[in-house]
Amino acid sequence: MQHAPDAAPVLRPTPSDTPSLPKRLADFATLSEALDYAGKSDTGFNFYSARGELEKVLPFRDLRDQAASHARRLAAAGLKPGDRVALLAATAPEFLILFFACQYAGLIPVPMPLPTAFGRREAYIDQIKGQMLSSGARMALGPAEFLPFVHEAAAGLPIQLIGTLADVAALPEGNGELRPGGTDDLSYIQYSSGSTRFPMGVMVTHKSLLANCHAMNKYGIDNRPGERAMSWLPFFHDMGLVGFMLGGVTSQSSIDYLSTEDFARRPLTWLKIISDNGASLSYAPSFGYELCARRVSNMAEGALDLDLSKWRVAGIGGEMIKPKVMQAFAAAFKPYGFSDKAFCASYGLAESTLAVSFAPVGTGIKADHVDKAALEAHRADPVAESEGRTFVSCGRVLPAHSVEVRDEAGAVLGARQVGRVFVAGPSIMQGYFNSPAETAECLQNGWLDTGDLGYWLDDEIVIVGRAKDMMIINGRNVWPQDIEWTVEHIDGLKSGDSAAILLADADGVERPTILVQCRPSDPAERARVAADVRARVQEAVGIACDVVLVPARSLPKTTSGKLARGRAKTMFIAGAIPVLPATPPAA
Amino acid sequence: MSGGTEPSAETLTALYDILETFNKTGAAFAPGTRFSEDLNFDSLVVMEFVAVVEDAFDISIPLNILPDIATIKDLAVAVEKIVAE
Known part of the structure; x- marks a missing residue:
């Protein structure tokens, strides 16, 4: 940031359109075919700094040429078709070149996360080690500054090369043959939000990927000529990898990038780049919108120089959508031309490549308020906003895909009945890599058990939570989110501080238990916290539960920060979370 | 990273001042105060904090050093090293 810019010619971002090339919406058999076609366009990827300055440009045609060249080198290095290559997924041209080099060489890239927290070296090493081990990676490639972590994590694993893009470029090109995978071959393996100890690699074929990209572009966001996307979502997440990288390549749409860590540091740069380039598409989980709304909350109206009027689809996905957060964002950015009609809620999961359903574009958020008591009886009965729980419709199921909401016996449910959400169609994964038992558990007769709970609102699907987490207590369905919400509104506790689970006692009877991250070190003070939690949950949710105090930051989070x-x-249960002693106050 | 180098009192004080606005746990600051365990920083707060530190010292803090920064002292040493470069 302190360096003066080079005196080189001024960088220009790729245009939003190639008038001479008809737009094709992912109607290709393979990803390499999609890039071959995108390589005829003028569009491509643009990388911006934390301050919103253009730093690197990678037109699709350059990406194609460089990917092909590196593919020859990977093949000549002895990697066989179907071999896995772990890639540290930095938001940079190098990742894209290697990801597509794998496509041209018939190899399977495995995007791996970057570290993002203070002092968590061991957790990070464990995470990438688990992914390399599970995928049986033959190479692990990434930016030089992160390779020391990879070396440490790869100790004892049969990996033939740990290196950078430059190290691959230094390999001999061999006989020059490309050998892209076929439509039924795997395009990539994605480690989604699985655990560190038991990582689950989602296997996606070219056919599934293209089916999802086609449906998403054509029916989901209605991708049109001149569409321009902006993204800060990481490449190691399904939304960042598929939605905002592969979706762009397969529709020849230019994408402007801000790295995830720069977004987290300076969230308003997201909006600046959208404004500067007139982007029409951008997606984020609720918290992305929340961060921006928070940053402008103490600024004078109009203090920013932004024009968000071209932002046609402001997508939301990746976590439960919070209507209040979205309203706050819309109000804060209305003066800059943002329309709340641009909000587009969607539902998806890595196991279905990415997208399952989309709200109709241009209609904004559709909230549904339902009765809390009826919810426990599996019904989503409408009530007035002030009395109910509010959910957001995730829209209609993509064409060629099917969704069923089923009860516990497997019977298909109708409107406003809450049950487990199953998905079928061309986007469904092949399974979890090398994990037939886990695959069989969630994938039967072509139907994927998403593990999510939802209901139909006319022809739209509403997601209410995770089925696997739901507790049945004395015949009542209790949502752990409700218990946690209650706990986290107690003074001194905050969001993410608790986990409500069912634990079997010595007699095998399941008891609702709340793990609470406790910061006070005085045992009497701790006892008071535990008593508060017990009392408030009893009061608000109506269940008696056990409270276990655990150290701050001991509860595991997904890569997206969710509990x-x-x-x-x-x-x-495994004893991996220590229990803090608490002395009950003397009676 | 807690090696032999000792950060200057000025750097530590500057970091304490910045941390004051992020301190939700009411913890007292010392060189050995840990970001995760003592201050309960999640990854979003970490990045927000890093941005303020970058502005205050007019530096850029690379992502790859974060896993090795556990304490305020670790960060102070890293900041001084980057400033010196």
Whole structure:
């Protein structure tokens, strides 16, 4: 940032359109075919700094040429078709070149995360080690500054090369043959929000990927000529990898990038780049919108120089959508031309490549308020906003895909009945890599058990939570989110501080238990916290529960920062989460 | 990273001042205060904090050093090293 810019010619971002090339919406058999076609366009990827300055440009045609050249080198290095290559997924041209080099060489890239927290070296090493081990990676490639972590994590693993893009470029090109995978071959393996100890690699074929990209572009966001996307979503997440990288390549749409860590540092740069380039598409989880709304909350109206009027699809996905957060964002950015009609809620998961359903574009958020008591009886009965729980419709199921909401016996449910959400169609994964038992558990007769709970609102699907987490207490369905919400509104506790789970006692009877991250070190003070939690949950949710105090930051989170409730339970049972002693106050 | 180098009192004080706005746990600051365990920083807060530190010292803090920064002292040493470069 302190360096003066080079005196080189001024960089220009790729245009939003190639008038001479008809737009094709992912109607290709393979990803390499999609890039071959995108390589005829003028569009491509643009990389911006934390301050919103253009730093690197990678037109699709350059990406194609460089990917092909590196593919020859990977093949000549002895990697066989179907071999896995772990890639540290930095938001940079190098990742894209290697990801597509794998496509041209018939190799399977495995995007791996970057570190993002202070002092968590061991957790990070464990995470990438688990992914390299599970995928049986033959190479692990990434930016030089992260390779020391990879070397440490790869100790004892049969990896033939740990290196950078330059190290691959230094390999001999061999006989020059490309050998892209076929439509039924795997295009990539994605480690989604699975646990560190038992990572689950989602296997996606070219055919599934293209089916999802086609449906998403054509029916989901209605991708049109001149569409321009902006993204800060990481490449190691399904939304960042598929939605905002592969979706762009397969529709020849230019994408402007801000790295995830720069977004987290300077969230408003996201909006600046959208404004500067007139982007029409951008997606984020709720918290992305929340961060921006928070940053402008103490600024004078109009203090920013932004024009968000071209932002046609402001997508939301990746976590439960919070209507209040979205309203706050819309109000804060209305003066800059943002329309709340641009909000587009969607539902998806890595196991279905990415997208399952989309709200109709241009209609904004559709909230549904339902009765809390009826919800426990599996019904989503409408009530007035002030009395109910609010959910957001995730829209209609993509064409060629099917969704069923089923009860516990497997019967298909109708409107406003809450049940487990199953998905079928061309986007469904092949399974979890090398994990037939886990695959069979969630994938039967072509139907994927998403593990999510939802209901139909006319022809739109509404997601209410995770089925696997739901507790049945004395015949009542209790949502752990409700218990946690209650706990986290107690003074001194905050969001993410608790995990409500069912634990079997010595007699095998399941008891609702709340793990609470406790910061006070005085045992009497701790006892008071535990008593508060017990009392408030009893009062608000109406259940008696056990309270276990655990150290701050001991509850596991998913890579997107959500509580990994299932993992918390597994770790707790395994003794991996220490219990803080608390002395009850003398009676 | 807690090696032999000792950060200057000025750097530590500057970091304490910045941390004051992020301190939700009411913890007292010392060189050995840990970001995760003592201050309960999640990854979003970490990045927000890093941005303020970058502005205050007019530096850029690379992502790859974060896993080795556990304490305020670790960060102070890293900041001084980057400033010196």
